[in-house]
Amino acid sequence: MPNLTKHKSLSNSITDYPISVKKATLVDKYWLAANDSYVATHTFHITFKQLHHLATTFKSTDTHTKYFEIISAMIWKCIAQIRGDYGPRVVTISTTNVSNGVENEFSRNDFVLSRVETNLSPGESNLSELVNLIAEKKMNENHVLKKLMEESDVKGDFVVYGAKLTFVDLEEGDFYGVKINGKKPVMVNCDIRGVGDEGVVLVLPGPEDNDGNNGRMVTISLPGKELDQLKGKLEKEWGIQYYSRLGC
Numbered sequence: 001m002p003n004l005t006k007h008k009s010l011s012n013s014i015t016d017y018p019i020s021v022k023k024a025t026l027v028d029k030y031w032l033a034a035n036d037s038y039v040a041t042h043t044f045h046i047t048f049k050q051l052h053h054l055a056t057t058f059k060s061t062d063t064h065t066k067y068f069e070i071i072s073a074m075i076w077k078c079i080a081q082i083r084g085d086y087g088p089r090v091v092t093i094s095t096t097n098v099s100n101g102v103e104n105e106f107s108r109n110d111f112v113l114s115r116v117e118t119n120l121s122p123g124e125s126n127l128s129e130l131v132n133l134i135a136e137k138k139m140n141e142n143h144v145l146k147k148l149m150e151e152s153d154v155k156g157d158f159v160v161y162g163a164k165l166t167f168v169d170l171e172e173g174d175f176y177g178v179k180i181n182g183k184k185p186v187m188v189n190c191d192i193r194g195v196g197d198e199g200v201v202l203v204l205p206g207p208e209d210n211d212g213n214n215g216r217m218v219t220i221s222l223p224g225k226e227l228d229q230l231k232g233k234l235e236k237e238w239g240i241q242y243y244s245r246l247g248c
Contacts, residue, residue, distance in 0.1 A: 035196065035197050036197050037197060037223040037224065037225075038223065038224045039162075039195060039197065039199075039221050039222065039223055039224070040221070040222065040223070040224040040227045041191050041219060041220065041221040041227075042219070042220055042227055042231065042242045043189055043191075043217060043218065043219045043220075043242065044217075044218045044219075044220065044234065044240050044241070044242050045206060045215060045216075045217055045218075045241075046071065046206070046215050046216045046217075046218060046240055047206075047209065047215040048206075048209055048211075048213035048214060048215045050215065050238070050239065050240060051067050051070075051215060051216060054067075054070050054071070054074065054238070055067070055070060057127055058070075058126065058127045058128035058131060065131060065135060066135070066169075066171070067171060067203075067216060068167075068169045068171050068203045069131050069134045069135045070127075070131055071201075071203055071216060071218060072091075072093070072130075072134050072167040072201065072203070073127050073130035073131040073133075073134055074127060074238065075167075075201055075218075075220070075230070075234075076088070076091060076122050076130055076134075076165065076167075077122055077123060077125065077127060077130055078230055078233045078234065078237075079165060079199070079222070079226065079230065080121065080122035080123035081123040081233070082226055082229045082230060082233070083123075083226070084123070087121065087122055087123050088122065088164065088165045088198065089117055089118050089119070089120075089121075089122060090115060090116070090117040090164055091115070091116050091117075091164055091165045091166070091167060092113065092114070092115055092116075092160070092163070092164045092165070092166040092167070093113075093114045093115070093116055093134060093138055093166075093167050093169070094111055094112070094113055094114075094160070094161075094166060094167070094168045094169065095111065095112045095114070095169045096110065096111050096112070096169065096170070096172065096173075112140065112142060113140075113141050113142055113145060113160065114138035114139055114140050114141060115138070115139050115141055115164070116133050116134055116137055116138055116139070117139075118130075118133055134167075159194070159195075159196050161192050161194075161195045161196065161200040162195030162196025162197060162198050162199055162200050162221070163196050163198065164198050165198045165199050165200075165201075166195075166198070166199070166200045166201065167200075167201045167203070168192075168200060168201065168202045168203065169203055170190075170202055170203060170204045170205075171203050171204060171205050171216060173204065173205065175188040175204060175205060176188060176205065176207070176208075186207060187207050187217075188204060188205075188207075188217070189204065189217050189219060190202065190204065190219065191219045191221065192221065195221045197223055199220065199221055199222040199223070199226070200220070200221045201218065201219070201220050201221075202218065202219040202220075203216055203217075203218055204216065204217045204218075204219070205217070
C-alpha cells in the first residue's frame with residue numbers, strides 16, 4: 001500500500017471503512033484482484049482540439065478546471081450509461097501530491113486517494129454537474145486508509161485500482177522531459193495490471209502537436225464487453241478513437 005499524504009485542500013472527510021479499497025485474493029504468495037470477467041485495456045488519444053471542444057460543452061466560471069476533471073466526468077457518464085441501473089454512483093480519484101515530488105521522478109508513492117459520490121444518476125447528469133463533483137466534492141480517504149493499515153487486526157493486501165471505478169490523474173507528470181540515451185520520448189503511455197472489475201482510467205499528457213499543444217493519452221481498463229461499448233460511445237458521441245490495444 002502506498003504512502004498516504006493528507007491533502008489540506010480537501011476539507012471533506014469520512015469516518016467509515018474506506019470504500020476505495022477491497023481485500024485482495026491471495027494465491028500462494030501472490031495477490032490478485034478478484035475479477036468476475038476478463039478485463040481488457042485500450043488507449044485513447046484525445047487531441048488538443050478535442051480537449052478544447054470538451055471544455056466548451058459545459059458552462060463553468062472556474063477557469064482552473066482541469067482537463068483531467070472533464071475527461072473523467074465524460075467517461076464516468078458514458079460508463080454509467082453502459083451499466084444502466086448498475087452505473088457507478090461512487091468513484092475513486094487518485095491524484096499525486098506534485099508539491100512533494102522531485103523533477104523527473106515517478107517512483108514516489110506520495111498520492112491522495114479520494115472518493116466522489118452522488119445521489120443522482122451519473123448517466124443522466126449534465127457533464128458540468130459531474131465535473132463539479134470531481135473538482136469540488138472529493139472526500140479524502142487517506143487518513144482512514146492510514147488508520148486501517150495501522151490496525152493490528154487488519155492483515156493481508158488491498159486492491160485500490162478498480163475496487164471502485166478509479167480515475168488516476170497523471171497529467172501533471174513531466175513524462176516528455178525524461179531523456180533516454182539523450183533523447184526525449186515521442187509517445188508515452190502506461191497501464192496498470194491486476195485491476196478490479198469496476199475499472200481504472202489513467203489520464204496522461206499526450207505528445208505535442210505541430211502548434212506545441214498537448215492532448216491527452218487516456219488508458220482505460222474495463223471488462224471487455226463494457227470497453228467495446230465505451231469505444232463505440234466515445235467515437236460516436238465525442239469523435240474520440242482508440243489509439244492502441246494493450247495486452248492484459
